Each structure stands twice: as structure tokens, then as C-alpha cells.
Amino acid sequence: MRFGLIFMAIMLLIGLLVSIKRQIFDIALLTKTLLSAIFVLAALTTPHLNPTYSWLIIIALAFCLAGDICLAFDSRKAFLSGLVVFLIGHLVYAAAFFNIAKVNVWTIGSLVAVGAVSRAVYGWLKPHLGTMQGPVIAYMLIITAMVAGAGSVAGDSHFSAIGRWLVAGGAILFYLSDLFVARNQFVKDAFFNRAVGLPLYYLGQFLLAFSVGKIYI
Numbered sequence: 001m002r003f004g005l006i007f008m009a010i011m012l013l014i015g016l017l018v019s020i021k022r023q024i025f026d027i028a029l030l031t032k033t034l035l036s037a038i039f040v041l042a043a044l045t046t047p048h049l050n051p052t053y054s055w056l057i058i059i060a061l062a063f064c065l066a067g068d069i070c071l072a073f074d075s076r077k078a079f080l081s082g083l084v085v086f087l088i089g090h091l092v093y094a095a096a097f098f099n100i101a102k103v104n105v106w107t108i109g110s111l112v113a114v115g116a117v118s119r120a121v122y123g124w125l126k127p128h129l130g131t132m133q134g135p136v137i138a139y140m141l142i143i144t145a146m147v148a149g150a151g152s153v154a155g156d157s158h159f160s161a162i163g164r165w166l167v168a169g170g171a172i173l174f175y176l177s178d179l180f181v182a183r184n185q186f187v188k189d190a191f192f193n194r195a196v197g198l199p200l201y202y203l204g205q206f207l208l209a210f211s212v213g214k215i216y217i
Contacts, residue, residue: 002042006206009038013202020194029072036065039205046213054212056096061209063089071181079185080135087139090146093208097149097167100215106155111148114175118144121179128186136182143178147171153215163215166207173204 012035019027040061048054063085070082118140129136150171154164180197184190 002046002210005038005042005045009035009202009206012038013199017195017198021191025072029069032068032072033065035202036068036205039202039209040065042206043209043212046210048212049214049216050100050212053096053100053215056092056099057208057212060089060092060096061205063092064205083135083139087142090139090142093171094142094146094149097146097153097171101149101152101156101159103152104155106151107148110151110154111144114144114147121182125182125186132186143175147175159215163211166211166214170204170207170211173200173207177201177204 012031016028016031016035019025019031040058043054043058043061046054067082067085067089070078070085072078122137122140125136126133150167153159154168156164177197177200180193180200184193184197
């Protein structure tokens with residue numbers, strides 16, 4: 001079933017990018033919704049080795065699904081709604097990671113490294129933000145904390161190597177994909193942002209979804 005979901009996801013991702021390129025909104029909305037629903041389904045159908053962790057990941061993925069639907073609409077209100085929903089999703093991800101892993105040297109290292117990147121990103125975006133500075137700062141703080149939480153998991157030897165790197169890889173890819181969302185929203189609206197950002201985003205989400213069944217194996 002896992003390979004079937006991955007195959008469907010790849011086909012839908014191609015369809016999503018084509019529909020965005022051709023500006024066919026209805027098809028883009030449909031394919032994006034189905035594609036995001038698949039990463040929730042992937043987590044639901046993967047063995048739940050730690051029920052609390054698994055359900056927190058599923059809840060986070062569900063918030064991301066809702067955020068994806070919001071961002072499919074090209075309006076300021078939809079973007080703000082998506083920003084709030086994704087912020088909640090990041091909080092739930094962080095809760096999942098810190099629930100199973102203690103703070104360790106990887107947590108601190110991740111926080112310092114990603115914090116420095118986030119500070120640089122904010123400096124890049126600041127001239128373009130206008131009244132959005134507050135919401136963007138809040139979002140960047142939360143996503144930085146989420147990646148630091150993933151660092152906690154990556155640095156904890158109680159978990160399997162594949163589980164640790166699924167979490168770390170998923171969180172980092174999610175972070176990177178958001179840079180392209182920010183570039184598209186605040187700097188330059190271009191298909192390039194989606195062509196790079198969406199594959200990074202969906203790969204990251206699927207890695208996090210599959211982590212629920214690999215965290216201890």
C-alpha cells in the first residue's frame with residue numbers, strides 16, 4: 001500500500017505543477033487537496049509504534065492539509081488563514097518531537113543553526129513584509145522551534161537511525177519549502193517557487209508521515 005500511495009502522490013504532484021503552470025485553478029485545488037490528503041492517509045495506515053507520537057503527527061498533518069487548501073486560494077485573507085493553520089501544525093509537530101525526545105546537544109545545535117538561518121531570512125524578507133512583520137516573525141520562531149525539536153529526535157539514540165533521519169529530513173525539507181512560499185508571497189511571484197518548493201514540501205511531509213512506523217525500527 002505504501003508504494004501505491006507514493007505512486008499516486010507523484011502523479012498528483014505532477015498534475016498539480018502542470019495545473020499551476022497552466023493556471024487551471026480548479027484542477028490545482030483538487031490535485032493539491034488529494035495530494036495532501038494522501039500524506040495524512042500514509043500516516044494513518046502506517047504502524048503506530050508510539051500512539052501519542054503517531055497521533056500528534058497525524059494531527060499536525062491534518063492541519064497542514066487545511067493550510068494547503070487555504071494557500072490554494074490567491075488572496076491575502078487565504079494566506080493569513082493558511083499562515084495561522086500552518087503555525088498550529090508546526091506547534092503540534094514540535095509537541096510530537098519534544099514529547100518523545102529530551103533536549104540534547106543536537107537540540108541546541110539545531111536551534112543555533114536554524115536560528116541563524118531564520119535571522120538571515122528575516123533580514124532578506126523585511127523590506128517586503130509591511131504590516132506582515134509580526135505574523136512572519138511569529139511563524140519563523142515556531143518553525144525554528146519545530147526544527148530544533150526534530151534535532152532532539154535526531155540526536156537521541158533510543159530511536160532507530162531511519163526514524164531519526166526521517167524526522168530530521170522531513171523537518172528540514174518543510175523548513176526549506178517555506179522559504180519558497182515566502183519568496184513567492186513577498187518577493188517575487190513565480191512558477192519557479194512552486195516548482196521547487198512543492199516537491200520539497202511534499203517529500204518532507206511524507207518523510208514525517210512515515211516516521212510514525214519507523215521511529216523504533
